[in-house]
Amino acid sequence: xxxxxxxxxxxxxxxxxxxxxxxxxxxxxxxxxxxxxxxxxxxxxxxxxxxxxxxxxxxxxxxxxxxxxxxxxxxxxxxxxxxxxxxxxxxxxxxxxxxxxxxxxxxxxxxxxxxxxxxxxxxxxxxxxxxxxxxxx
Amino acid sequence: xxxxxxxxxxxxxxxxxxxxxxxxxxxxxxxxxxxxxxxxxxxxxxxxxxxxxxxxxxxxxxxxxxxxxxxxxxxxxxxxxxxxxxxxxxxxxxxxxxxxxxxxxxxxxxxxxxxxxxxxxxxxxxxxxxxxxxxxx
Amino acid sequence: xxxxxxxxxxxxxxxxxxxxxxxxxxxxxxxxxxxxxxxxxxxxxxxxxxxxxxxxxxxxxxxxxxxxxxxxxxxxxxxxxxxxxxxxxxxxxxxxxxxxxxxxxxxxxxxxxxxxxxxxxxxxxxxxxxxxxxxxx
Amino acid sequence: xxxxxxxxxxxxxxxxxxxxxxxxxxxxxxxxxxxxxxxxxxxxxxxxxxxxxxxxxxxxxxxxxxxxxxxxxxxxxxxxxxxxxxxxxxxxxxxxxxxxxxxxxxxxxxxxxxxxxxxxxxxxxxxxxxxxxxxxx
Amino acid sequence: xxxxxxxxxxxxxxxxxxxxxxxxxxxxxxxxxxxxxxxxxxxxxxxxxxxxxxxxxxxxxxxxxxxxxxxxxxxxxxxxxxxxxxxxxxxxxxxxxxxxxxxxxxxxxxxxxxxxxxxxxxxxxxxxxxxxxxxxx
Amino acid sequence: xxxxxxxxxxxxxxxxxxxxxxxxxxxxxxxxxxxxxxxxxxxxxxxxxxxxxxxxxxxxxxxxxxxxxxxxxxxxxxxxxxxxxxxxxxxxxxxxxxxxxxxxxxxxxxxxxxxxxxxxxxxxxxxxxxxxxxxxx
Numbered sequence: 001x002x003x004x005x006x007x008x009x010x011x012x013x014x015x016x017x018x019x020x021x022x023x024x025x026x027x028x029x030x031x032x033x034x035x036x037x038x039x040x041x042x043x044x045x046x047x048x049x050x051x052x053x054x055x056x057x058x059x060x061x062x063x064x065x066x067x068x069x070x071x072x073x074x075x076x077x078x079x080x081x082x083x084x085x086x087x088x089x090x091x092x093x094x095x096x097x098x099x100x101x102x103x104x105x106x107x108x109x110x111x112x113x114x115x116x117x118x119x120x121x122x123x124x125x126x127x128x129x130x131x132x133x134x135x136x137x
Numbered sequence: 138x139x140x141x142x143x144x145x146x147x148x149x150x151x152x153x154x155x156x157x158x159x160x161x162x163x164x165x166x167x168x169x170x171x172x173x174x175x176x177x178x179x180x181x182x183x184x185x186x187x188x189x190x191x192x193x194x195x196x197x198x199x200x201x202x203x204x205x206x207x208x209x210x211x212x213x214x215x216x217x218x219x220x221x222x223x224x225x226x227x228x229x230x231x232x233x234x235x236x237x238x239x240x241x242x243x244x245x246x247x248x249x250x251x252x253x254x255x256x257x258x259x260x261x262x263x264x265x266x267x268x269x270x271x272x273x274x
Numbered sequence: 275x276x277x278x279x280x281x282x283x284x285x286x287x288x289x290x291x292x293x294x295x296x297x298x299x300x301x302x303x304x305x306x307x308x309x310x311x312x313x314x315x316x317x318x319x320x321x322x323x324x325x326x327x328x329x330x331x332x333x334x335x336x337x338x339x340x341x342x343x344x345x346x347x348x349x350x351x352x353x354x355x356x357x358x359x360x361x362x363x364x365x366x367x368x369x370x371x372x373x374x375x376x377x378x379x380x381x382x383x384x385x386x387x388x389x390x391x392x393x394x395x396x397x398x399x400x401x402x403x404x405x406x407x408x409x410x411x
Numbered sequence: 412x413x414x415x416x417x418x419x420x421x422x423x424x425x426x427x428x429x430x431x432x433x434x435x436x437x438x439x440x441x442x443x444x445x446x447x448x449x450x451x452x453x454x455x456x457x458x459x460x461x462x463x464x465x466x467x468x469x470x471x472x473x474x475x476x477x478x479x480x481x482x483x484x485x486x487x488x489x490x491x492x493x494x495x496x497x498x499x500x501x502x503x504x505x506x507x508x509x510x511x512x513x514x515x516x517x518x519x520x521x522x523x524x525x526x527x528x529x530x531x532x533x534x535x536x537x538x539x540x541x542x543x544x545x546x547x548x
Numbered sequence: 549x550x551x552x553x554x555x556x557x558x559x560x561x562x563x564x565x566x567x568x569x570x571x572x573x574x575x576x577x578x579x580x581x582x583x584x585x586x587x588x589x590x591x592x593x594x595x596x597x598x599x600x601x602x603x604x605x606x607x608x609x610x611x612x613x614x615x616x617x618x619x620x621x622x623x624x625x626x627x628x629x630x631x632x633x634x635x636x637x638x639x640x641x642x643x644x645x646x647x648x649x650x651x652x653x654x655x656x657x658x659x660x661x662x663x664x665x666x667x668x669x670x671x672x673x674x675x676x677x678x679x680x681x682x683x684x685x
Numbered sequence: 686x687x688x689x690x691x692x693x694x695x696x697x698x699x700x701x702x703x704x705x706x707x708x709x710x711x712x713x714x715x716x717x718x719x720x721x722x723x724x725x726x727x728x729x730x731x732x733x734x735x736x737x738x739x740x741x742x743x744x745x746x747x748x749x750x751x752x753x754x755x756x757x758x759x760x761x762x763x764x765x766x767x768x769x770x771x772x773x774x775x776x777x778x779x780x781x782x783x784x785x786x787x788x789x790x791x792x793x794x795x796x797x798x799x800x801x802x803x804x805x806x807x808x809x810x811x812x813x814x815x816x817x818x819x820x821x822x
Contacts (some may be wrong), residue, residue: 032217040148040177058507080169096332157800233606287698306765314725356718370469443628451588491580644743
């Protein structure tokens with residue numbers, strides 16, 4: 001069993017705002033992240049899959065296929081987009097780094113499983129100082 | 138004469154859109170950067186000043202003062218903001234990396250000169266693959 | 275359950291020296307790290323906490339609170355200090371990267387638990403080539 | 412129990428080519444990596460060992476010893492070499508990142524065990540976008 | 549006048565070998581870089597162009613066009629290739645970092661000039677510790 | 686004429702303290718950097734030399750020779766040392782980043798000139814946020 005990781009990235013706008021709360025409560029909890037006119041980030045996404053090594057290829061997974069899946073189902077939908085408004089699989093969700101990472105996990109899972117391997121981790125950097133990791137449970 | 142550089146950063150939303158153009162023309166020139174609902178970046182800003190070394194301090198400039206100036210006049214106004222909508226010194230301007238760097242230069246110049254040193258370069262990274270440098274002329 | 279990590283940093287002096295040993299033995303074991311007049315590092319500290327996502331905020335933890343705790347109890351005490359001489363919670367301890375990471379874990383634990391989440395990992399880089407990780411057991 | 416990691420690196424040439432396949436099949440599976448005249452990478456190798464902290468030294472492992480072992484048994488044999496042709500412990504093996512990482516694990520294990528500690532992970536970056544991790548099972 | 553830089557990269561094999569010299573002389577001058585079976589690198593290429601800012605676009609250069617030129621004329625020809633054997637514009641040349649950077653400059657110049665701007669610098673990293681810069685004279 | 690740069694590094698302790706001033710004045714000017722018990726940094730040093738390319742080697746300078754010179758005359762004297770106390774060529778000098786960079790320039794100049802090339806720039810990072818550049822005038 002070996003773990004293999006592919007980095008992709010996307011640049012997106014978002015804000016953190018709970019519509020059930022007053023502006024004051026939003027600012028108190030989310031601070032600058034609640035700016036009504038949005039802000040944005042260069043997100044770095046690391047997707048780790050695991051599986052045995054195929055003796056004919058030396059690959060546990062073909063990273064070109066992994067990259068193609070991530071781009072088709074994730075970064076093409078997120079890159080240069082507004083995470084609150086533009087993304088089908090984030091509708092109605094607070095686009096915190098945590099929630100975006102979990103949503104990416106859910107989007108990727110069937111496509112990774114279809115390759116005969118398992119998704120191990122979605123790691124998402126919002127800045128060089130902040131990142132989350134989700135292992136599916 | 139020695140050159141000293143301070144890095145600061147800000148996370149902001151923007152879009153590139155010329156209001157005199159059709160949507161098609163905007164998309165043709167600006168591509169994904171024209172997304173109407175914005176996108177964003179983690180900007181890295183490197184400010185270089187130059188001057189002689191003060192023999193009593195060993196400093197050409199006190200980087201705490203440089204940092205304070207950059208934060209007060211630049212990053213406090215740009216961080217977690219929308220570069221098209223929220224920033225006084227960017228009003229009416231296409232917030233391309235080039236224009237933002239030039240505007241930062243113009244904002245910083247009087248405050249750096251007031252320290253008795255000169256502004257040498259504003260270097261602004263939009264992503265790890267793209268950056269601009271402005272030397273004031 | 276999601277894992278969220280915050281990076282903070284501190285710049286400090288230290289030396290590795292066992293007072294029960296001769297100078298020769300110290301130099302043999304610790305090499306350049308035993309220099310009597312100290313040396314120093316830019317330490318990078320990554321603190322990982324884990325918990326469920328709060329549906330109202332999308333947060334497993336408020337990183338501003340995590341950052342405030344790390345700064346108050348750890349980096350304000352370590353930054354621009356001598357790890358052998360100046361730090362209350364490192365008294366009488368060999369300030370190896372291993373021991374500093376374990377001590378940081380012990381200092382942080384009650385404050386992280388008070389937020390209703392768990393401390394998962396303290397990762398401490400001494401240089402870009404060397405780091406330790408401590409998981410509390 | 413604490414985990415400590417040492418980074419080393421090597422620059423090497425390789426190609427991915429299964430001699431039992433036609434050129435077309437090699438190109439279909441391995442793409443550009445099948446170029447007959449080789450290509451190459453700056454590999455970054457992170458070796459993680461684990462063990463208790465020795466109270467006399469504050470070390471779980473002496474990183475100078477770990478570094479010496481990695482250089483003697485691994486990077487001196489891989490650096491500025493051709494991974495398909497020049498390396499005794501890679502003979503007859505497809506030099507994918509997966510296989511190289513597993514082979515490094517096997518080479519390092521007895522030498523790390525001889526120090527009284529355990530090898531935990533071999534992490535090998537082929538590029539800044541691709542890496543594998545092997546934990547020995 | 550503003551300077552704008554685009555990073556691209558390529559992974560390639562090469563060796564340094566002067567055919568007019570004995571093997572001993574090649575090894576003495578080029579050391580490990582003379583390995584007959586090649587070695588390789590992840591090269592990072594930074595191309596800087598300069599020009600005035602177009603008031604309609606805020607661009608001094610459209611980085612998509614710059615990127616397309618670099619990929620078409622440079623990195624598509626160098627990536628996953630052997631710099632001694634596979635590249636038309638490097639034929640008969642010692643593929644040192646210096647010579648590769650100069651050759652890239654010569655290849656890029658007419659295509660950059662055709663955009664109405666000037667090529668300012670080709671900066672080529674062979675490793676994170678070594679890079680060259682060429683300014684055309 | 687081509688510019689070639691070599692990175693080396695050293696880890697050192699220092700403090701900023703003017704013995705002609707009161708403790709209060711030192712703290713006011715130098716802040717945390719005046720801590721009497723020292724602090725320290727991982728310094729990154731980039732040395733740039735310039736010269737024509739030798740057609741027989743493709744080199745403007747042999748980076749192994751450059752590296753050997755930097756290690757012998759600079760980093761072997763600075764690494765794991767106290768910049769205020771332990772370094773012959775820094776005696777009596779405030780070890781600010783500016784002064785250390787200028788002193789490195791003066792130490793390196795005759796040895797680089799002896800290779801038939803010129804020293805162009807000494808760039809010294811104290812942290813990832815602060816660096817100085819000295820061009821010899």
